[in-house]
Amino acid sequence: AQSVTQLDSHVSVSEGTPVLLRCNYSSSYSPSLFWYVQHPNKGLQLLLKYTSAATLVKGINGFEAEFKKSETSFHLTKPSAHMSDAAEYFCVVTVEYGNKLVFGAGTILRVKS
Amino acid sequence: DAGVTQSPTHLIKTRGQQVTLRCSPISGHKSVSWYQQVLGQGPQFIFQYYEKEERGRGNFPDRFSARQFPNYSSELNVNALLLGDSALYLCASSPRPRGQTDTQYFGPGTRLTVL
Numbered sequence: 001a002q003s004v005t006q007l008d009s010h011v012s013v014s015e016g017t018p019v020l021l022r023c024n025y026s027s028s029y030s031p032s033l034f035w036y037v038q039h040p041n042k043g044l045q046l047l048l049k050y051t052s053a054a055t056l057v058k059g060i061n062g063f064e065a066e067f068k069k070s071e072t073s074f075h076l077t078k079p080s081a082h083m084s085d086a087a088e089y090f091c092v093v094t095v096e097y098g099n100k101l102v103f104g105a106g107t108i109l110r111v112k113s
Numbered sequence: 114d115a116g117v118t119q120s121p122t123h124l125i126k127t128r129g130q131q132v133t134l135r136c137s138p139i140s141g142h143k144s145v146s147w148y149q150q151v152l153g154q155g156p157q158f159i160f161q162y163y164e165k166e167e168r169g170r171g172n173f174p175d176r177f178s179a180r181q182f183p184n185y186s187s188e189l190n191v192n193a194l195l196l197g198d199s200a201l202y203l204c205a206s207s208p209r210p211r212g213q214t215d216t217q218y219f220g221p222g223t224r225l226t227v228l
Contacts, residue, residue, distance in 0.1 A: 043220055043221040043222050100146065100158040102158070105154060
């Protein structure tokens with residue numbers, strides 16, 4: 001069965017330093033992978049998606065992620081954190097050709113001034 | 114363009130009651146999915162509907178049901194509410210249910226509290 005594991009439940013960085021949120025996936029076929037962000041008391045916003053085109057995917061707000069099949073990873077990075085990046089981030093894999101999304105447990109990103 | 118809309122925003126019910134949540138997809142989107150997000154966890158898939166037909170169901174009891182209307186809006190119904198049903202219920206729309214390039218766009222959610 002398809003699944004994702006977010007390796008850190010909480011990540012804390014200082015403003016202006018790099019962000020790394022780690023995600024490993026398990027899939028029996030070529031997956032589609034997504035990162036969504038959820039700000040407090042808000043819905044989910046799509047950051048970026050991988051759909052078997054380029055392995056390095058660029059998203060909104062300076063985020064990017066690299067699909068590494070050999071490592072079954074899809075880590076999210078950003079060169080320089082901003083206070084507004086503080087939120088919860090979800091790594092997501094599709095199953096059944098996009099019929100439903102399977103979410104990781106989430107990583108809460110804290111940005112210190 | 115308007116995004117996915119959900120109503121109501123918040124809802125308080127007591128155990129044993131029934132609740133109906135509503136969702137309007139993005140214009141032109143024909144598929145609607147429902148997710149339950151319990152506090153501190155990632156969303157869990159409940160249902161997907163396309164062209165008024167159920168196309169996917171998650172591991173939820175029969176107390177949960179849904180339907181989709183000709184205008185592609187959708188309702189999620191939960192009967193005999195339990196305390197454990199307290200959660201944020203998210204609706205997502207996409208152009209169609211299949212196809213790995215399709216993205217699901219989420220609404221702001223309905224916060225259900227069961228007392």
